[in-house]
Amino acid sequence: MERYLRNHDAISLDEQEKLASKRVLIVGCGGLGGMVIECLARIGVGHMRVVDGDVFEESNLNRQLLCSGMNLGRPKTLAAQQRVMAVNPLVEVDAVQADLTVENALELLEGCDAAVDCLDGIPARLILQQAAKAAGIPMVHGAVAGWNGRVCVIQPGEDLLNLLYTDFGETQGEEQQAGTLSFTAALTASWQAAETVKLLLGKPGLQGEILEVDLLQASVTKIKVA
Amino acid sequence: MIKVNTEDYPWYPGMTVRVLLDEKLFTFRHIIVRVNGEFVPEEDYEKHPIQDGDDVLVLHLMAGG
Secondary structure: OHHHHHHOOOOOHHHHHHHHOOEEEEEOOOHHHHHHHHHHHHHOOOEEEEEOOOEOOHHHOOOOOOOOOOOOOOEHHHHHHHHHHHHOOOOEEEEEOOOOOOOOHHHHHOOOOEEEEOOOOHHHHHHHHHHHHHHOOOEEEEEEEEOEEEEEEEOOOOOOHHHHOOOOOOOOOOHHHHOEOHHHHHHHHHHHHHHHHHHHHOOOOOOOEEEEEEOOOOEEEEEEOO | OEEEOOEEEOOOOOOEHHHHHHHHOOOOOOEEEEEOOEEOOHHHOOOOEOOOOOEEEEEEOOOEO
């Protein structure tokens, strides 16, 4: 198919078909989620369930791919669905305008091959990790603050987020002071999308490692933690 | 020698978490420190000793999306 011509041979024809059969849950359609959705739609992941309870605000314009002056006040999930339809109508999008909660997490994960954590608060991220573990589904975590980004792949039971967050009891991190920059979100999200595609295709990816990106220092570090 | 985020780092007697953070220039206001897997709260940075051979994990607290 001509649409996917430039995916090859980095992605084989068999792998292309495999991607079309996969379903991914993306939780959060903001700075990270918007770019993850864009990348997965363009590469040809067949089914996406996109979840976010928010509407766009003016402060999202500095970094969120799906946010424009035209859709302020409108649901992020609607913008995600419209964007995917415009970019790749072969991709089926199930848009859920809701916050992830303990009550709905397992239902949202149902039928998915992977979950992508594009959330912006600590409690919801921990809920997603717990639910993904219970469902036996791998999860790709991403987080940003200022010039810094982080990605890790969490296989069910690894609980890597407990290393990053648990002892604090805080709901937000450094991003409250440092803000979030467009290129940090785009780079981190792109890395999340790549790890997600590798998971879907059974290719080796990050394993028991935390990937740290510092765009101010132009450095990338992999920290082995498991 | 100690490990800091899986990389070797020279150790010397008297080293504390605070000394290490200052030397490594960890500048974020919100930092997570674990020594041999055990979380060290910020109020203990000055008094928590780093021993030769310790495995230290220092991460910025980040949750933006």
